Every structure is written in C-alpha cells, then in structure tokens.
Amino acid sequence: MKEETVIKVEGLTKVFGDFTAVNKISFHVRKGEIFGFLGANGAGKTTAMKMLIGISSPSSGSANVAGFDVYTQTEDIKKSIGYMSQKFALYDDLTVKENIRFFGGIYGLSKNRISQKSNLLIEELGLEKVAHSLVGSLPLGWKQKIAFSVSLLHDPKIVFLDEPTGGVDPITRRQFWEMIYKAANNGTTIFVTTHYMDEAEYCDRVSIMVDGNIEALDTPKNLKTHFGSDSMNDVFLKLARS
Amino acid sequence: MRVILYIIDKEFRQIFRNKGMLPIIFILPLLQLVILSNAATYEINNISFGYVDNDHTHTSRALIDKFRASTFFDVFQVFPHPKESDLAMLQGEVDVVLTIPEHFERDLWKDKNIDLGVTINAIDGAAAGVENVYITQIIKTFNKNLSVDMVQLSNNTVRPVLIEGIPLFWYNKTLNYKTFMVPGILVLLVTMITLFLSGMNIVREKEMGTLEQINVTPIKKHHFIIGKLFPFWVIGMGLLTIGLVMAKLIFATPMLGSLALMYFYTSIYILVILGMGLFISNFTDTQQQAMFIAWFFVVIFILMSGLFTPIESMPKWAQFLTEFNPIKYFVEIMRMVMLKGSGLTDILPQLVKTALYAVIMNAMAVWSYKKIT
Numbered sequence: 001m002k003e004e005t006v007i008k009v010e011g012l013t014k015v016f017g018d019f020t021a022v023n024k025i026s027f028h029v030r031k032g033e034i035f036g037f038l039g040a041n042g043a044g045k046t047t048a049m050k051m052l053i054g055i056s057s058p059s060s061g062s063a064n065v066a067g068f069d070v071y072t073q074t075e076d077i078k079k080s081i082g083y084m085s086q087k088f089a090l091y092d093d094l095t096v097k098e099n100i101r102f103f104g105g106i107y108g109l110s111k112n113r114i115s116q117k118s119n120l121l122i123e124e125l126g127l128e129k130v131a132h133s134l135v136g137s138l139p140l141g142w143k144q145k146i147a148f149s150v151s152l153l154h155d156p157k158i159v160f161l162d163e164p165t166g167g168v169d170p171i172t173r174r175q176f177w178e179m180i181y182k183a184a185n186n187g188t189t190i191f192v193t194t195h196y197m198d199e200a201e202y203c204d205r206v207s208i209m210v211d212g213n214i215e216a217l218d219t220p221k222n223l224k225t226h227f228g229s230d231s232m233n234d235v236f237l238k239l240a241r242s
Numbered sequence: 243m244r245v246i247l248y249i250i251d252k253e254f255r256q257i258f259r260n261k262g263m264l265p266i267i268f269i270l271p272l273l274q275l276v277i278l279s280n281a282a283t284y285e286i287n288n289i290s291f292g293y294v295d296n297d298h299t300h301t302s303r304a305l306i307d308k309f310r311a312s313t314f315f316d317v318f319q320v321f322p323h324p325k326e327s328d329l330a331m332l333q334g335e336v337d338v339v340l341t342i343p344e345h346f347e348r349d350l351w352k353d354k355n356i357d358l359g360v361t362i363n364a365i366d367g368a369a370a371g372v373e374n375v376y377i378t379q380i381i382k383t384f385n386k387n388l389s390v391d392m393v394q395l396s397n398n399t400v401r402p403v404l405i406e407g408i409p410l411f412w413y414n415k416t417l418n419y420k421t422f423m424v425p426g427i428l429v430l431l432v433t434m435i436t437l438f439l440s441g442m443n444i445v446r447e448k449e450m451g452t453l454e455q456i457n458v459t460p461i462k463k464h465h466f467i468i469g470k471l472f473p474f475w476v477i478g479m480g481l482l483t484i485g486l487v488m489a490k491l492i493f494a495t496p497m498l499g500s501l502a503l504m505y506f507y508t509s510i511y512i513l514v515i516l517g518m519g520l521f522i523s524n525f526t527d528t529q530q531q532a533m534f535i536a537w538f539f540v541v542i543f544i545l546m547s548g549l550f551t552p553i554e555s556m557p558k559w560a561q562f563l564t565e566f567n568p569i570k571y572f573v574e575i576m577r578m579v580m581l582k583g584s585g586l587t588d589i590l591p592q593l594v595k596t597a598l599y600a601v602i603m604n605a606m607a608v609w610s611y612k613k614i615t
Contacts, residue, residue: 087451105248
C-alpha cells in the first residue's frame with residue numbers, strides 16, 4: 001500500500017447549537033485505500049462527510065482533502081472529489097445520457113471527453129438499451145451504479161459514497177462493490193459509509209463512530225482480533241452498546 | 243460560459259418534458275387573460291331595481307320609465323309599501339329602491355323642492371357609489387327635460403340656464419374597461435408564472451436531493467443562477483408575446499407606443515421577478531413553503547399595484563409602500579406605452595427604478611444561495 005495521504009483530519013468538530021454532532025475526530029486516509037466509515041444512525045457519519053466534501057463548515061479542528069483545506073479551499077476540493085449520496089442524486093426526468101452530459105458539463109469536461117466517457121460508461125454497465133430512457137424509470141440498483149459511474153466522470157482523486165447500497169439486493173450490492181474495487185485499483189481513493197457489516201469486511205480499513213467520536217480504527221482483521229470477535233457485526237455491536 | 247449552456251440545456255429539457263406543467267405555463271395564463279379582461283370591470287350592470295310609487299301619476303311613471311330605459315338597471319319590482327321594499331333589500335332581492343313621494347307631480351309643477359327617496363345597498367361601498375352616480379344622472383336628466391317642458395308650456399320668456407360639463411376622456415376615449423384592463427392582466431400573468439416557476443425551481447432540486455449533488459461540484463454560484471434563470475426569462479418573454487398578440491386579436495387593444503420599448507422594459511422587469519423567485523427559493527425547504535410565500539407577495543403586489551384600485555386613493559403609508567412594488571411599475575409602463583404611446587424619456591423614472599431593483603434582487607439571490615451551510 002502506498003503511503004501518500006489524501007485525507008488528513010485533526011480534531012474536526014461540528015457543533016449544532018449545544019449538540020456536538022462530530023467531536024474532535026482525527027484520522028488519515030491513504031491514496032487508493034477503501035476506507036469504511038461506520039457508525040450507527042445519528043452517530044455523525046454524514047455530518048463528518050459533509051465537512052470533508054466542502055458543503056458544511058467545520059466548527060473547529062482542521063482537515064485537508066486532496067491537498068486542499070476544508071475552510072478556505074472548498075471549491076478546489078470539489079474539483080478533486082466525486083460524491084454519491086444516499087439519495088443518488090441523478091435527475092429522474094433526464095435520460096441516462098442527458099445526466100452524464102449534464103454532470104460532465106458542469107465539471108468542465110470537453111464535449112469530446114463527455115461523449116467518450118458517456119459511451120464507455122454505457123458500454124461497461126451494459127446500458128445500451130436504456131441509454132435514452134429516463135433515469136426515473138430504471139430499477140434502484142441500476143440508478144446506483146449509474147450514479148457511482150457519474151461521480152467518477154471527472155476522474156476524481158477521492159470518491160465519497162454515503163450509504164451507496166441502501167435498499168438493494170445482495171447480488172446488486174456485490175456488483176456494486178466490484179465497481180468500487182475496480183475504481184480503487186485505478187488509484188481512486190474510496191471513502192464509504194455503510195450500515196452493512198459484510199461490506200465493512202471488504203474495506204481496507206474501517207473506523208467506527210459512536211456518538212460523534214471515532215471509537216475504533218483499524219483493518220477489519222485487526223479489529224476482530226482486538227475485540228475477540230469473529231465478525232465485524234460483533235465488533236460493531238460491542239462498540240455501539242458500550 | 244460553457245457550464246451555463248449545459249445548465250440551460252438541462253432546464254429546457256426538464257421544462258418541456260414535464261407534460262403536466264406545459265399547459266399550466268402557457269394555456270392557463272391565456273385563459274386568465276380572456277376571462278379576467280372580460281369579467282374584471284368597474285362598470286356596474288344588472289342592478290336590481292325596485293320602487294315604491296306613492297304618486298301614481300303620469301310624471302312618476304315617466305321617471306320610472308327613465309330607469310327602465312337605462313341599460314344599467316334590471317328586474318323591476320313594484321312595492322306597494324316601504325316595508326316590503328325594506329324586506330326585499332334585507333333579503334338581497336334589490337340593490338336600489340326608489341321611493342316617489344305623494345304629490346310628486348303636483349309639487350314639481352309648483353316648483354317646490356322634492357325629496358326623492360333613494361335607498362342603496364352599500365355593503366360594497368364602491369359599487370354603491372357608482373350606483374348613486376347612475377341614479378343621480380337619470381334623475382337630473384329627467385328633471386331637466388321636465389323643466390324644459392314646463393318652460394315651453396308656460397310661455398315664459400325667462401329661460402332657465404342650463405350649464406353642463408362635457409367630459410373629454412383622453413387616451414381611452416370610449417372609456418372601454420377592457421382597453422384599461424388588458425395591459426394590466428397581461429402584467430399579472432407574466433409576473434405570476436415567472437415568479438412561481440423560479441420560486442419553486444431551486445426548492446424542487448433541494449427536495450429531490452440533486453441540489454446537494456450540484457453543491458459538491460465546483461460550479462460557480464453565478465453560473466448556476468444565470469443558467470437557472472435564463473429559461474424562465476425566455477418563457478416570460480414568450481408569454482408577453484402571446485399575450486400581446488391575443489390582446490390585439492381578441493380585444494383590439496391599441497398599441498400606440500413602441501413595441502421594442504415594451505420588450506426592453508419587460509426584459510428588465512422579468513429579472514426582478516426571477517431574482518425574487520430565487521431569493522424565496524433559497525430561504526425555503528419545500529415547494530409548498532415557496533408557493534405560499536410567493537403567493538403572499540403576489541397578492542400584496544397585485545392589490546397594491548394600481549391595477550384594480552387607484553394608488554392615488556390609498557393612504558400615504560400605503561402609497562409609499564407601492565414604491566417597492568415592481569408590478570406597479572410594470573402596470574404603469576404597460577398602460578403608458580400601449581394606450582398613451584409614451585416613449586423612452588417618459589418611462590425613464592420607472593425604467594431606472596426597475597433596473598436598480600433587478601440588480602439588488604439578483605445580487606441578493608446569488609448572495610443567499612449558499613453552497614456551504
């Protein structure tokens with residue numbers, strides 16, 4: 001594993017009124033790593049991620065994403081990252097091709113590059129038949145795959161995935177993770193939040209957040225040894241209940 | 243610049259793909275123009291008229307006939323006694339009751355002062371005022387004819403001097419209310435459609451979650467806003483065009499001024515409304531909220547625009563508030579250019595204020611759109 005660090009977080013905090021959603025979290029993510037960001041509902045995962053992708057200002061602490069500061073260089077961060085939310089935000093009333101063109105366009109890709117990327121994406125996902133169908137008419141699993149591919153359109157250094165596989169069958173989830181591996185092999189860093197503990201096993205390293213704090217951070221193997229469990233599920237339950 | 247084109251392209255596709263919205267955007271406003279221009283009139287017609295004739299003479303019947311001949315009055319009811327007429331008024335069967343006193347004819351010939359009883363249902367004060375004018379006019383003409391008759395009969399050398407004002411109505415010579423209303427209604431439909439569309443647009447993306455996706459892209463705020471507004475600006479201009487054509491074809495509304503000036507002013511005016519819509523959009527979380535707020539402003543703007551009630555008769559503080567009402571300026575300009583043929587120098591004050599308004603509103607829209615929370 002290469003030792004180049006692409007996300008550096010030190011004491012990052014987000015306070016809403018008198019509620020501390022994220023409490024002085026610190027961690028590093030290396031280039032090309034699949035970093036699992038785990039935690040129960042309301043543990044502060046999404047809040048922490050929003051600070052890293054530059055759509056929420058931190059209350060204190062520091063963070064550096066792809067070499068840019070989250071306070072002052074959010075627009076530079078946005079050029080270097082991809083993002084896919086749990087609501088997989090493609091336009092339902094645009095076709096697959098139109099979505100690709102629009103997002104390619106606002107990332108500033110050239111016309112040629114867009115049509116090149118668009119053809120490649122459609123071919124890889126086997127979407128030839130539905131390329132001109134409205135996204136709204138496609139099954140959820142397909143939408144998620146397309147959304148993921150769209151988030152990679154501008155060749156970002158890091159991709160942030162916020163619960164990308166919610167609500168789909170195990171086969172589709174499996175296929176989705178194959179896509180994630182492929183992107184990671186190409187050198188893209190993957191920062192992913194999930195509820196599925198089997199998915200946590202696929203990650204290179206995972207952090208587990210409880211009530212705004214990171215309670216554990218290591219490889220799945222080490223975590224299991226440390227907590228004396230045979231599955232990540234057990235590790236998660238032990239941490240979340242303590 | 244290229245980024246803006248991609249946004250405009252996307253917005254147009256979405257608008258024209260929405261088969262439910264298209265008729266709302268283009269057909270409803272035109273129905274509005276046709277219906278409102280015909281229905282919204284200050285003229286009061288079909289006044290239900292009743293009378294109590296205590297005189298029963300040739301002259302009293304002649305007076306009633308005058309009312310019968312008028313096109314404003316309808317439904318003639320005779321009441322033998324004021325009690326019945328009062329009851330009918332209470333039940334809303336009549337709007338106006340004329341009571342002719344006993345010895346009306348005799349007193350008239352004797353040149354005595356006569357008091358005719360006129361009772362008007364004044365729940366709608368403005369209508370009552372107009373009805374009063376109609377009634378007074380009829381009675382006056384009747385009295386004048388009568389005195390002329392009397393003069394001729396008595397062979398008197400002293401002729402009564404009748405002084406009469408002959409009003410001259412400029413710019414709308416026939417006092418055609420449609421000519422007056424059509425430009426105003428046109429303003430309404432251009433304003434309402436563009437405000438509602440732009441007001442709900444960004445909120446809709448918030449609701450769908452696509453705005454968050456936009457916010458994690460390196461898109462520039464003003465690129466996004468310009469891209470978002472331009473399609474609605476085009477729609478607004480399109481509506482003006484369709485509206486002007488319909489005004490000409492259906493209502494034969496005159497267009498005395500320059501069409502180019504009209505378009506120039508409207509192009510700036512729509513920017514004010516779009517900026518306002520986006521501003522609302524930025525401060526609301528659901529389309530419902532945005533709709534209510536937009537509606538709140540539209541109602542105030544319309545009622546205080548001088549479209550239905552003259553601004554001159556509003557209280558001073560309200561007159562001051564109308565300075566901040568963009569619809570007021572547009573109504574003024576529309577009427578000035580279409581009916582009076584005003585030129586650029588005539589409308590310069592309104593033009594400058596509107597342009598200033600547009601700059602402020604859009605600066606606020608861009609400022610209040612935050613990619614970072």
